[in-house]
Amino acid sequence: MKSGKFKRTTRYVKAVDDVSFYVKKGETLGIVGESGCGKSTTGNSIIRLVEPTSGEVFFNGENIASVKPKDFRPHKKNIQMIFQDPFSSLNPRMHVFDIIAEPLVTHKLYKGKELEKRVVELMEIVGLDPELLHRYPHEFSGGQRQRIGIARAIALNPELIICDEPVSALDVSIQAQVLNLLKRLQKELDLTYVFIAHGIPAVKYVSDRIAVMYMGEIVEVTTNEKLFSNTLHPYTKRLISAVPSTDPTKRTIGDSDAVADELNQEETSDQGCKFAARCPFAQDNCLVDRPKLREYAKGHYVKCHYPLKH
Amino acid sequence: SGESGEVGTDNGTENGSVSDGNLVIAQSADITTLDPQDSLSTNGERIFRNMYNRLFARNQDMEIVPEIVESYENVDDETWHFNLIEGITFHNGEELTAEDVKFSLERVMTDQGLKEYPYFTQLVEVNVLDTYTVEIVTDGPMPTLQHVLAKSGADILPKDYVEEVGMDGFVENPIGSGPYQFVSWDVDSEVVLEKFEDYYGEPGIWDMVTVRAISESSTRVGELLTGGVQLITDVTPNEWDRVNDNEGTSLVQGETTRVMLLMNRLTEGFATSDERVREAIDLAIDQQAIVDSVLRGSGVPVRSRVPEGVFGTDPDLYDTYVHDKERAKELLAEAGYEDGLEITLTAPRGRYPLDGEVAELIAVMLGEVGIEVNLELLESGTFIDVYSENENEELIMIGLADGLLDASYSLVHYTIDRAAGQTDYNNPDVDQLFQDASRNLDEESRLQQFKEIQQVVAEERPHTFLYQDKVNYGVSDSIQFEPRLDEALYFDHIQPN
Amino acid sequence: MNLLEVKNLHTSFYTDHGVIPALTGVSFSVKKGEVLGIVGESGCGKSVTSLSILQLLGNKGKINSGSIHFKGQDLTTFSTKKMRKVRGNEISMIFQEPLTSLNPLIRVGKQIEETVLLHKEELSKIEARNHAINMMKMVGIPQAEEKYAYYPHQLSGGMRQRIMIAIALACDPELLIADEPTTALDVTIQEQILGLMKKITRELDTSIILITHDLGVVAEMVDRVVVMYSGQVVEENEVEKFFANPKHPYSKGLIRSTPSIDQEDNLESIKGSVPTPANKPSGCPFHPRCPFAMEICKSQAPENMYYGEEEMVNCWLYKEEVKTS
Amino acid sequence: MKKFIIKRLLELIPVLFIITFVVFVLVYHAGDPVSLMLPEDASQEDREYMRESLGLNDPFIVQYANFVMDITRGNFGTSTRYDMDALPLVIERLPATFELAGAAMLVALAISIPLGIWSANRRNSYVDLFITGGSVLGKAMPNFWLGIMLILLLAVNYQAFPVSGRGTFMHLVLPAITLGTSVAAEMTRLVRSSMLDTLGQDYIRTASSKGVPYVKVVVYHAFRNTLIPVITITTLQLSILVSGAIITESVFQWPGLGMLLVQAVNARDMAVVQASVFIIAILVILINLITDLIYFIIDPRIKHS
Amino acid sequence: MVGLFILISVTLIAIFADFIAPYSPTEPQLSDILVPPSWQEGGTSAYLLGTDNLGRDVFSRLIYGTRVSLIVGVLSVVVAGFIGLIIGVVSAYFGKWVDQILMRIVDAFLSIPSILFIMVILTIFSPSLTVLIIVIGLTTWVNYARIIRGEVLSLKEREFVKASQTIGTSHLTIIRKNLIPNVMSTFIVISTLSVATTIILEASLSFLGLGIQPPDISWGGMLNDGRDYLATHWWMGTFPGIAITITVLGIIFLGDWLRDVLDPRL
Numbered sequence A: 001m002k003s004g005k006f007k008r009t010t011r012y013v014k015a016v017d018d019v020s021f022y023v024k025k026g027e028t029l030g031i032v033g034e035s036g037c038g039k040s041t042t043g044n045s046i047i048r049l050v051e052p053t054s055g056e057v058f059f060n061g062e063n064i065a066s067v068k069p070k071d072f073r074p075h076k077k078n079i080q081m082i083f084q085d086p087f088s089s090l091n092p093r094m095h096v097f098d099i100i101a102e103p104l105v106t107h108k109l110y111k112g113k114e115l116e117k118r119v120v121e122l123m124e125i126v127g128l129d130p131e132l133l134h135r136y137p138h139e140f141s142g143g144q145r146q147r148i149g150i151a152r153a154i155a156l157n158p159e160l161i162i163c164d165e166p167v168s169a170l171d172v173s174i175q176a177q178v179l180n181l182l183k184r185l186q187k188e189l190d191l192t193y194v195f196i197a198h199g200i201p202a203v204k205y206v207s208d209r210i211a212v213m214y215m216g217e218i219v220e221v222t223t224n225e226k227l228f229s230n231t232l233h234p235y236t237k238r239l240i241s242a243v244p245s246t247d248p249t250k251r252t253i254g255d256s257d258a259v260a261d262e263l264n265q266e267e268t269s270d271q272g273c274k275f276a277a278r279c280p281f282a283q284d285n286c287l288v289d290r291p292k293l294r295e296y297a298k299g300h301y302v303k304c305h306y307p308l309k310h
Numbered sequence B: 001s002g003e004s005g006e007v008g009t010d011n012g013t014e015n016g017s018v019s020d021g022n023l024v025i026a027q028s029a030d031i032t033t034l035d036p037q038d039s040l041s042t043n044g045e046r047i048f049r050n051m052y053n054r055l056f057a058r059n060q061d062m063e064i065v066p067e068i069v070e071s072y073e074n075v076d077d078e079t080w081h082f083n084l085i086e087g088i089t090f091h092n093g094e095e096l097t098a099e100d101v102k103f104s105l106e107r108v109m110t111d112q113g114l115k116e117y118p119y120f121t122q123l124v125e126v127n128v129l130d131t132y133t134v135e136i137v138t139d140g141p142m143p144t145l146q147h148v149l150a151k152s153g154a155d156i157l158p159k160d161y162v163e164e165v166g167m168d169g170f171v172e173n174p175i176g177s178g179p180y181q182f183v184s185w186d187v188d189s190e191v192v193l194e195k196f197e198d199y200y201g202e203p204g205i206w207d208m209v210t211v212r213a214i215s216e217s218s219t220r221v222g223e224l225l226t227g228g229v230q231l232i233t234d235v236t237p238n239e240w241d242r243v244n245d246n247e248g249t250s251l252v253q254g255e256t257t258r259v260m261l262l263m264n265r266l267t268e269g270f271a272t273s274d275e276r277v278r279e280a281i282d283l284a285i286d287q288q289a290i291v292d293s294v295l296r297g298s299g300v301p302v303r304s305r306v307p308e309g310v311f312g313t314d315p316d317l318y319d320t321y322v323h324d325k326e327r328a329k330e331l332l333a334e335a336g337y338e339d340g341l342e343i344t345l346t347a348p349r350g351r352y353p354l355d356g357e358v359a360e361l362i363a364v365m366l367g368e369v370g371i372e373v374n375l376e377l378l379e380s381g382t383f384i385d386v387y388s389e390n391e392n393e394e395l396i397m398i399g400l401a402d403g404l405l406d407a408s409y410s411l412v413h414y415t416i417d418r419a420a421g422q423t424d425y426n427n428p429d430v431d432q433l434f435q436d437a438s439r440n441l442d443e444e445s446r447l448q449q450f451k452e453i454q455q456v457v458a459e460e461r462p463h464t465f466l467y468q469d470k471v472n473y474g475v476s477d478s479i480q481f482e483p484r485l486d487e488a489l490y491f492d493h494i495q496p497n
Numbered sequence C: 001m002n003l004l005e006v007k008n009l010h011t012s013f014y015t016d017h018g019v020i021p022a023l024t025g026v027s028f029s030v031k032k033g034e035v036l037g038i039v040g041e042s043g044c045g046k047s048v049t050s051l052s053i054l055q056l057l058g059n060k061g062k063i064n065s066g067s068i069h070f071k072g073q074d075l076t077t078f079s080t081k082k083m084r085k086v087r088g089n090e091i092s093m094i095f096q097e098p099l100t101s102l103n104p105l106i107r108v109g110k111q112i113e114e115t116v117l118l119h120k121e122e123l124s125k126i127e128a129r130n131h132a133i134n135m136m137k138m139v140g141i142p143q144a145e146e147k148y149a150y151y152p153h154q155l156s157g158g159m160r161q162r163i164m165i166a167i168a169l170a171c172d173p174e175l176l177i178a179d180e181p182t183t184a185l186d187v188t189i190q191e192q193i194l195g196l197m198k199k200i201t202r203e204l205d206t207s208i209i210l211i212t213h214d215l216g217v218v219a220e221m222v223d224r225v226v227v228m229y230s231g232q233v234v235e236e237n238e239v240e241k242f243f244a245n246p247k248h249p250y251s252k253g254l255i256r257s258t259p260s261i262d263q264e265d266n267l268e269s270i271k272g273s274v275p276t277p278a279n280k281p282s283g284c285p286f287h288p289r290c291p292f293a294m295e296i297c298k299s300q301a302p303e304n305m306y307y308g309e310e311e312m313v314n315c316w317l318y319k320e321e322v323k324t325s
Numbered sequence D: 001m002k003k004f005i006i007k008r009l010l011e012l013i014p015v016l017f018i019i020t021f022v023v024f025v026l027v028y029h030a031g032d033p034v035s036l037m038l039p040e041d042a043s044q045e046d047r048e049y050m051r052e053s054l055g056l057n058d059p060f061i062v063q064y065a066n067f068v069m070d071i072t073r074g075n076f077g078t079s080t081r082y083d084m085d086a087l088p089l090v091i092e093r094l095p096a097t098f099e100l101a102g103a104a105m106l107v108a109l110a111i112s113i114p115l116g117i118w119s120a121n122r123r124n125s126y127v128d129l130f131i132t133g134g135s136v137l138g139k140a141m142p143n144f145w146l147g148i149m150l151i152l153l154l155a156v157n158y159q160a161f162p163v164s165g166r167g168t169f170m171h172l173v174l175p176a177i178t179l180g181t182s183v184a185a186e187m188t189r190l191v192r193s194s195m196l197d198t199l200g201q202d203y204i205r206t207a208s209s210k211g212v213p214y215v216k217v218v219v220y221h222a223f224r225n226t227l228i229p230v231i232t233i234t235t236l237q238l239s240i241l242v243s244g245a246i247i248t249e250s251v252f253q254w255p256g257l258g259m260l261l262v263q264a265v266n267a268r269d270m271a272v273v274q275a276s277v278f279i280i281a282i283l284v285i286l287i288n289l290i291t292d293l294i295y296f297i298i299d300p301r302i303k304h305s
Numbered sequence E: 001m002v003g004l005f006i007l008i009s010v011t012l013i014a015i016f017a018d019f020i021a022p023y024s025p026t027e028p029q030l031s032d033i034l035v036p037p038s039w040q041e042g043g044t045s046a047y048l049l050g051t052d053n054l055g056r057d058v059f060s061r062l063i064y065g066t067r068v069s070l071i072v073g074v075l076s077v078v079v080a081g082f083i084g085l086i087i088g089v090v091s092a093y094f095g096k097w098v099d100q101i102l103m104r105i106v107d108a109f110l111s112i113p114s115i116l117f118i119m120v121i122l123t124i125f126s127p128s129l130t131v132l133i134i135v136i137g138l139t140t141w142v143n144y145a146r147i148i149r150g151e152v153l154s155l156k157e158r159e160f161v162k163a164s165q166t167i168g169t170s171h172l173t174i175i176r177k178n179l180i181p182n183v184m185s186t187f188i189v190i191s192t193l194s195v196a197t198t199i200i201l202e203a204s205l206s207f208l209g210l211g212i213q214p215p216d217i218s219w220g221g222m223l224n225d226g227r228d229y230l231a232t233h234w235w236m237g238t239f240p241g242i243a244i245t246i247t248v249l250g251i252i253f254l255g256d257w258l259r260d261v262l263d264p265r266l
């Protein structure tokens, strides 16, 4: 899998601007960032749910961002998506069977008995009771629904699955179930994931490498360990430090006086680093020169003039 | 407008006391123009008759009498001289002279765009002999000249005024020489007239007359009952009791020249081209029953289009009908329809009083003798399209009136030219009789000719006659009112009690 | 004396589809100046508990039994009018969704001012307005005078939540109930909001009931934890003790299935899913998901077992260890 | 905002174009006004002459082109019935139409807002049932029936109001009630449901949690938010009222646009029909535009987006 | 539930009119004109609800009128619903210029009130049953189009539609499987309510002389026939009025009930 690079404009809103990264076969690339920073848009652009305005997406060496919508169809078999909201991602008027069978029927892969066999098989893979084949989605809990969504996504044996916040809408105790399921499936089916989330712990748990996004841009990409042990971008650091720890003996919140510090976020200029206004380490040139994503250390990319020293 | 307000809220005066010299009349539809020569409606006539003068007029008994003519002279078969009464003034104070007569008549006989134009085509020339004398030349002997001069459209307009303000200006603010002068017209609402103080004859008896247009019959009756108006037209039979039972109002019935009839298609290929079928249809229909039931007596069975009161009427064919179901069945059998016959009857709905109901009755009556009727009831506008395009099949029901009160107006329908495409009736004898009559200045023999035509028609039945329509007025006790055959209203014939 | 004492609270909703027993015996207490955390999964009754305290259950919800003593007086016996004096004044509330919780058609400043005018009758309009602006400054809103005239949609999520906090604290309440105040916010904003709450309530000596399902927030913020499951309290403990040694199997599962930054090993998950009040299992409601379930759990609901004043667990496993209260 | 208005006005052009076309096609097929203008026994030549002089014998395209050209010059042709310019005839009726529509709307609002709010707050009680039932009944009752009944009862029997016509305030009462009732029925249901909707919102709970008295919650917090759907339906109904008073106007002989239309349609007076339809369409569009502007004013969310 | 009961009864009456009606609804009986209802003075037990101005049994006409009124109501709603559903879905789903064009047409139709539209059309084509159904259908579809479009607009942002798109499902299938079934409940509810509106509309058209024409009988037509008799022979117009009111009431209740039943997040 090669690197992709694209941006998108909708009604003159740049949702994602100059995003480049690559995903290797069999790995999980996590994308984290705050709400509205363009994570979904990135995912949607890969699968052409939104048409990128410029840039390219190489999939197995072929630039799939520029092919005509019609020619993109065969690729849909290879790239699939798991959605955030288990309530809205399943058609309430279709049986579970029809939902899982939809990709198989669309691509005319199975028929009749075989189709049923395959659907039952898929349900078993994701840990659903095949007895429930002819139920409607509303008869399932959130976690079960997400399993249905996963079954649908793996039905075509795709190479790449884009998971857009697959656990955000789930209860704590269910999140772990789904995360573990995704990990298991990756191993068993040799899947590649782009795992989008805003919760850092979950991303850290499933990803091999992690890309951090800020306001439509990727500001840091590296392996899981390096991101936390050797954080380079100030924003990444800020993000990590904001995550509450689950250890009551290590409290940090409320100790610092950082109350009114980040309230003027809206004031970002087109020039310079987008994080400059919030950045405690910003220098004068951060406000005028836009940094480029560069490989600061091997396999560790960062978009910052002054990466943090360790 | 303010006027209607005063009138409508005038509930204090129970049942329309008229002491204030105001008269309010409600008709079922509004006038469409104030140009008397471009209107054919009875509604318009009711107003124009009080605003304008004509050379001749009809009195209460429908006799033609001079109106602004002092004396007249039939110089030869084609030339007439009329002396005008002197001292007649228009509402703007100008005198009415021969010039005005010439101007008015020439307008209506030459301007094809006017609705009244077709009735004045026989006039050839109008000449001014002196200030008060006009000469009219016709295209040949014209027995109906006085009818035409007494008819709507023959109204005298003020030449100078019209030339000054133009016809558009005139219509906005019309001026006549009648006893009432124009005040205002709110379209679809009301026309207001007031007494013309300088009228040459007897001055008007009302200070102010408002003629309202109220299309809903129950609303119209409501206004009468509450005293909002003193006279209403077109009271449907079901409202009669309401009007009569109410203290202070009553129903007054008048006759009309309108005859309801079925036009038969004599065209080749239609069953009605067989005379026996037409007779059977006539025999199957019980005209009296229709009149008695649905119409509650508001009609007279007839066997001719020329009712009593119109010149040329045949009393033998008035107030009579034929009805014999057995004979009708026999005739149908003779004509080869013993197994039944299917025909289409086109009829209007809402154009004439109770027309739809009557058509439904007829359909049933025809059914009883074995004629199955496809009843095609049409809304007025659609109906008249079908009629004027001659798109109807065997039968079409229609009401025809006589604006001239002369049989020539009606009987022209039986001439070959006029019948072509419509009834396709073709009888050279009838044609000849009609041609003769229309140039015949001798009343006696002309009457004979008309009767003869009607006898033939009654036998050959290009039309199956139903009944002469009556018109019903609701009248407040505060006034006295006598209906007229021509359905016109002379405000001064309506007397306060 | 505790500031708030909830005892054996039962609350039900009477809907078109039948009676929903949302709370089936909830007891806990809040001390003056203390932050109490209530955790539990969606639908376990956290919000209903807080709404019950303020008696804002709507016309369908009803407290069936139990008592809610606030400063020694039972709120369940209060008249509507008396209750109104408590709301927003002595006990106030912050809700989860900062956008929908503010009236979109009223300027934010006015919404703060309204509370002030309601409960501080001695203040004039101008004073109330100034007070509102001061509150906005206190919750860290820059250019408060200008933002006073803003409508909610003109503010970011974090700002809106600050407004909510300003409303809640405007009348200096003794108890603040915060129902998932940061769930809808980004982590960095969450950090600010939580910090703000901590700071202000410390200054004002306000007690807090902090409702959340995020154990991280609990660990950061609270003094004591109450764990709810399916309409009842299953465990109550001091926060350090709770994380160090959770007792109830559900608490254990919850802690082990929450990923953390320091996560090294695999996550454990609790199998099955949360029951709804309508299909609540017999006996202990957690037994179908419990790895330690015993025969008795299926048929008989456990009682609250206390290890002293403040430590409680509702589980048969501890039957032998403690004496039932 | 300016941009928005301009955009809306530009959208008007294709809409008006479609309207002219639809109306013209209809009218073109409407057949002959001539037969209605002449008496039953007019001869074929008379008819033909009339037709020619009205330009009715031109081909479709020519007639349509002429029609559109004329409209751009504000000329809708001459009423065949009144022999006057059609447009002034229509414009003349607007005051009466607005008067009735406005009064009916007032009646409707006066009935529906209090009743709607009341029944929403007493959801599922007898009051609610009664109001809901009443509003359904109001909707189920044909307009002309109600009008005639009101005349019979209040005007004829009790003589409390004039039977028909336009003029004083009293003339306005019965038609306004007749017309207003069916609108009120519709609106009561809407006010109720949008009130219910609003009452379920989070910010209502917030208001209660602040200790705001219930009446104030309803009036100050909820009602404002209910207003937006109410305004939508008000304007929607207003546009219906402008033209839809056809029946009421006929019953009460109210000289408005509706009556003009009925008469024009019956007389195939197509110039007037075209002009009225066109004017009504423009009115409706303007009303909608005004609605949007009102949103701008009362809903800050729209103003700032 | 009351609504369902009323509607089923009315439907049964319509179907079995031939068996229920004691007299022919069209045959005049000139000897029995305007007989009052049986319980009134002058009424006879032969005519339960009296007779009309042609001596026809009001009760029998009412029963037969059910048929036409229901047919007009239901069929024209079918026509309008079909057009509106398709246009609404297509417009919203494809968006862009398709939506622009279709919505301008909808705007145009919306700005000409439907009764006016119908009036004009009916003066051109005389109002037979079929014409009436088609005309009402052709002029009222915009309501459906507008509402359905709104629904689909929000529906197509739902993730399950996106899911189908990522799978590569064709537009037609997405419309058929994802969109239409999910707007069905809204569609059914508005259709139900439209039946009621149409029945009233037909009555209004009758008032203008443009409703169902005799010898076909509709309640609207009867009501209109009776309107001139309201003051003198109340039974002619009142019974059809009551029939309309009850039926419309039933349908509206049914619609409300359906809204509740169909709505929950199934």
Ligand SMILES: Nc1ncnc2c1ncn2[C@@H]1O[C@H](COP(=O)(O)OP(=O)(O)OP(=O)(O)O)[C@@H](O)[C@H]1O
Residues within 6 Å of the ligand: A010, A011, A013, A014, A015, A016, A033, A034, A035, A036, A037, A038, A039, A040, A041, A042, A198
């Ligand atoms: N259809 C759209 N039209 C206009 N702007 C859009 C659209 N979709 C997204 N955006 C904008 O693009 C930006 C990125 O959105 P995106 O959905 O990718 O964010 P995200 O990181 O996935 O956020 P979240 O965590 O809330 O899902 C946002 O600022 C959003 O406002």
Ligand SMILES: Nc1ncnc2c1ncn2[C@@H]1O[C@H](COP(=O)(O)OP(=O)(O)OP(=O)(O)O)[C@@H](O)[C@H]1O
Residues within 6 Å of the ligand: C013, C015, C020, C022, C040, C041, C042, C043, C044, C045, C046, C047, C048, C049, C058, C060, C061, C213, C276, C277
């Ligand atoms: N107004 C209501 N009508 C009917 N049932 C209700 C109502 N409010 C709450 N419930 C029920 O009460 C139960 C508890 O709901 P509650 O809102 O307290 O859950 P929660 O723990 O706050 O969940 P969440 O984390 O999702 O906010 C739920 O199962 C819900 O179905």
Ligand SMILES: [Mg+2]
Residues within 6 Å of the ligand: A039, A040, A041, A164, A165
């Ligand atoms: Mg997203």
Ligand SMILES: [Mg+2]
Residues within 6 Å of the ligand: C046, C047, C048, C179
């Ligand atoms: Mg909650």
